[in-house]
Amino acid sequence: MPVCPKCTRRAPATVSMCRCGHAFDPVEETPAAANVSSLYEPEPRKSPPMFVVAAVLGAALIGSLYWSNRSDAPRARVEAPASRPAAPETPQPRHAAPAPDGASPAAAPAAAMSLEDLVTRLSPAVVLIQSSAGRGSGFFVAPDTILTNVHVVGSDSSLTIRRADGSTTTARVDASAPAFDIAVLRVSNPNADQATIRMGSVATTRVGEDVIAIGTPLGFLQNTVSRGIVSALREADGSTLIQTDAAINPGNSGGPLLDRTGTAIGIIRAGYNGRDGLSFAVAIDHAKAVLDGRLTPAPAASGASQQYHVLAPTVASPADQQRNDATKEYERLIAQFARRANALDDEWRTFMHSCYEGKIAGAFDHQWFALWEPKAMQGAVSPGCGAIFSGIRREAQDIQQGVIAAEELARRNDVYPGSRRELLRRYRLDYAGWDR
Numbered sequence: 001m002p003v004c005p006k007c008t009r010r011a012p013a014t015v016s017m018c019r020c021g022h023a024f025d026p027v028e029e030t031p032a033a034a035n036v037s038s039l040y041e042p043e044p045r046k047s048p049p050m051f052v053v054a055a056v057l058g059a060a061l062i063g064s065l066y067w068s069n070r071s072d073a074p075r076a077r078v079e080a081p082a083s084r085p086a087a088p089e090t091p092q093p094r095h096a097a098p099a100p101d102g103a104s105p106a107a108a109p110a111a112a113m114s115l116e117d118l119v120t121r122l123s124p125a126v127v128l129i130q131s132s133a134g135r136g137s138g139f140f141v142a143p144d145t146i147l148t149n150v151h152v153v154g155s156d157s158s159l160t161i162r163r164a165d166g167s168t169t170t171a172r173v174d175a176s177a178p179a180f181d182i183a184v185l186r187v188s189n190p191n192a193d194q195a196t197i198r199m200g201s202v203a204t205t206r207v208g209e210d211v212i213a214i215g216t217p218l219g220f221l222q223n224t225v226s227r228g229i230v231s232a233l234r235e236a237d238g239s240t241l242i243q244t245d246a247a248i249n250p251g252n253s254g255g256p257l258l259d260r261t262g263t264a265i266g267i268i269r270a271g272y273n274g275r276d277g278l279s280f281a282v283a284i285d286h287a288k289a290v291l292d293g294r295l296t297p298a299p300a301a302s303g304a305s306q307q308y309h310v311l312a313p314t315v316a317s318p319a320d321q322q323r324n325d326a327t328k329e330y331e332r333l334i335a336q337f338a339r340r341a342n343a344l345d346d347e348w349r350t351f352m353h354s355c356y357e358g359k360i361a362g363a364f365d366h367q368w369f370a371l372w373e374p375k376a377m378q379g380a381v382s383p384g385c386g387a388i389f390s391g392i393r394r395e396a397q398d399i400q401q402g403v404i405a406a407e408e409l410a411r412r413n414d415v416y417p418g419s420r421r422e423l424l425r426r427y428r429l430d431y432a433g434w435d436r
Contacts, residue, residue, distance in 0.1 A: 115227075118262050119212070123164050123223050124195040126214045126255055129153070129171075129185075130160040132418035134323070135219035137255030139197050139264070144190035147267055147287050148254030150176050153183045156418070161187065164223050175293075180239050180286040181269055183254075197256055200263035202240050202283035205230060213246040213268060213279075215255030224252075240283035242266040248279035257281040326413030331423050333406040337399050338427035341366050344395050351392055355385030365428040368396050372433040403434050 003010050004018035017023050113121070125140045133154025138146040138161070146161065153159060153173055161169050171185040207230050216222045228246030235241070242257060248268055257266035266281030348368045352360075358379010360370045370376035371393060381389045403424075410420055424430035 119225050122262050125197045128162040128216045128222050131156040132416040136253045137215035139256045143194040144187045146185040148183050149181045150178050150183045152254040177290045180282055182287050182290050198263045199284050200265045202285050205265050210260045211244055212258040215252035217249035217251045219251040242281045244279050323414050327415045327419050330410040334423050334427050337402045340399050355382045371396050372436040
């Protein structure tokens, strides 16, 4: 390509004039153009600087490593578990207490169980006990065996048991230890899958540890749960008592006092109205001795005081107090009519000696009960004694109507039938013909 001698621009060979206006002479300027053109031939390409070469090589190396790793990733994920160390086993308790003979696995303690799960598992083992003495609590330690208090059972030999699900059954008193206020009941028709509570020992109980109480406070709030601590350990007349600040009310008597593993360490014995935080349970060791046919003292509890006065009776609930008051009123009325009945006995003996010709068939607590017995008076009233006989009949009828009214009042005030019968027998007024 020729070069313009004037402006040194290159121009195609086919162009006769440069843009600067210089006209090419084909004869004269062709060699020059050729010479100039040869001077402006492109120089050979120089090698790039070394840092550029290094940068390019580095980028290529990084790229190759990246894609190599991407291609090997699936294989690495598959092989990773083979090199991972095995997970450690869950540690087990060092000293798992074995279940007592005959106890179901469900009765074994579970230290790691939450409080909610623990209560859910144990509540079906706690029952309401109904007797002529009132209402209290108890708990199964075997499918056919219930522990409770003697003062809950009273003088009854057969009791009604109400489970947490509302079903009822009967139980009889199998053994009792009044010195410890412990009664053992046997269920008539036991369930093989009945939930039970494991028995522990006061020997391992410590002041300050958590405890749980389950029972029927006030006689109708069945399966109420309260929580507290062991406040103290006491000794009272050969009994080991656990003092606790768990909420205990009348009706809780006979229920279990449990440690945090769900093991029974005591049988709730007494709670006091107006004395919050002052409740007691008799050590479960006494119950274990009764079940074994022994009446030995419980093992000495750590920190237990050596001297302690006997506890006062449990304060009655409002419903029990009303029943107790009604029972006392019933006894007062029956005692009043008993005195009149005894006085009428004297008049009857005089009447029988002077005004009656015949005999009395049958035996009665008071002979004048024969007035209401058909064919009991096998004779006739002597002439002139009609007024005396009528007076005796009027007094006997007044006593009869008074006893019937007292019975009705006591029944409406929920005085137990057993208590009424016992009072009538005591005052010699237990007669089946009052309503004739």
